[in-house]
Amino acid sequence: MLFNATKNLIATAQNPHKAPKDVDRARDQLFEATASATKLELTEQMTEIAKHFGLSDVYRGAFLALICGALVEQGCDPQPMAGPLRTQLKTILEACGRLAEACKAKMPATTEKDKDEEAEDDEEQDAHDAAFEEARRQVAPKMQAENNAWESLHTWWRPAVAVYSASEMARMAASSLRPLAQQCAPFHQGAHWLNVMLGIMHEEPILVLEPQTGIGIVGRISGVADNFQLHTLLMESFPSSGIAAGSRVPRSIAEVARGAGPQQTEETVTGFWNLYNWHAVQANGQLPPADDFTHSSVWLWNEAYPVDIPQFEGQRVVLLGPPSIERTWNALRIFEHVPASLKIEKTLSSDEVRGLVQKMAAAKS
Numbered sequence: 001m002l003f004n005a006t007k008n009l010i011a012t013a014q015n016p017h018k019a020p021k022d023v024d025r026a027r028d029q030l031f032e033a034t035a036s037a038t039k040l041e042l043t044e045q046m047t048e049i050a051k052h053f054g055l056s057d058v059y060r061g062a063f064l065a066l067i068c069g070a071l072v073e074q075g076c077d078p079q080p081m082a083g084p085l086r087t088q089l090k091t092i093l094e095a096c097g098r099l100a101e102a103c104k105a106k107m108p109a110t111t112e113k114d115k116d117e118e119a120e121d122d123e124e125q126d127a128h129d130a131a132f133e134e135a136r137r138q139v140a141p142k143m144q145a146e147n148n149a150w151e152s153l154h155t156w157w158r159p160a161v162a163v164y165s166a167s168e169m170a171r172m173a174a175s176s177l178r179p180l181a182q183q184c185a186p187f188h189q190g191a192h193w194l195n196v197m198l199g200i201m202h203e204e205p206i207l208v209l210e211p212q213t214g215i216g217i218v219g220r221i222s223g224v225a226d227n228f229q230l231h232t233l234l235m236e237s238f239p240s241s242g243i244a245a246g247s248r249v250p251r252s253i254a255e256v257a258r259g260a261g262p263q264q265t266e267e268t269v270t271g272f273w274n275l276y277n278w279h280a281v282q283a284n285g286q287l288p289p290a291d292d293f294t295h296s297s298v299w300l301w302n303e304a305y306p307v308d309i310p311q312f313e314g315q316r317v318v319l320l321g322p323p324s325i326e327r328t329w330n331a332l333r334i335f336e337h338v339p340a341s342l343k344i345e346k347t348l349s350s351d352e353v354r355g356l357v358q359k360m361a362a363a364k365s
Helices: 002-014 020-034 039-050 058-073 079-106 122-142 144-166 168-184 189-198 227-237 251-258 293-298 350-364
Strands: 204-210 215-222 264-270 274-276 315-321 328-332 341-348
Touching: 002 020, 002 039, 002 058, 020 058, 039 058, 039 079, 058 079, 058 144, 079 122, 079 144, 079 168, 079 189, 122 144, 144 168, 144 189, 168 189, 204 350, 215 227, 215 350, 227 251, 227 264, 227 274, 227 315, 227 341, 251 264, 251 328, 341 350
Parallel strands: 204 315
Antiparallel strands: 204 215, 215 341, 264 328, 274 315
């Protein structure tokens, strides 16, 4: 039954004369057939469907990927679709990148923004988005294939998140696509989420130092999507005799950050520190005064991502200082099904912390 349903779905998706309602019906028949199928049968048929992600009709190719992504969310093995998905995403994102560059060239200089900049307020963001869409309206007639890819990305990113949430291996294999997603992320929601997902690292070395107290750790992070999550994990794991002596994030909030609890609760997190990159170290081996906002360029903003934390001698470095202001955020993690961890491999002595900070200060001079 599943074999026939799969065959019918593929044939219907391939036929340009079939209406969308016919494709929807074939999808429904497939899902009905999955109810009585074994895991092996599901894997075999997902493998067959994945062979057709590259249909000339990118919308239908994306639709097939969405079906497979739904099966992954139901517990099916993501590996059969991981390779074909990565191949097709590369093609789609490359086309989207060409369109984005053409649109940016037509946008007024006052609204065109660098990929690393964020709008200061909703009004500015709305103007930015409107300028891009107006440019796309002008460019699309001459770049129809690229515009189709752009529209289809609204579907493609969803099965990608399902697969890369379920499979660390698939996510790592696709991480090379992140620069392509970054190119479009300021203008496309799907590219934004792919940029975040593909930046998630596994067993990434991290060095965390608190120069004021001489406390530090060497560890590894996995599955951490943003610095809100990293900050929360540090509040749970970093030795408690430092600036935040005696303080601990509630267990329920830590479980949200680690993926052991619900994706979100009603609780509010209050940050313990200012986070800095290693360039913040001053000549005296200390951090800038907490109330000195002229050094905000070396802050690690909670809204940013661990993958973008600068490295020093092969390690991401986070420096902890007293908070300049009270920072609060909701207890949540971005991706529901991606577990996260901060593993401490070594607690450093005060002499080791001092030596490392001095090396960083010397490297700046």
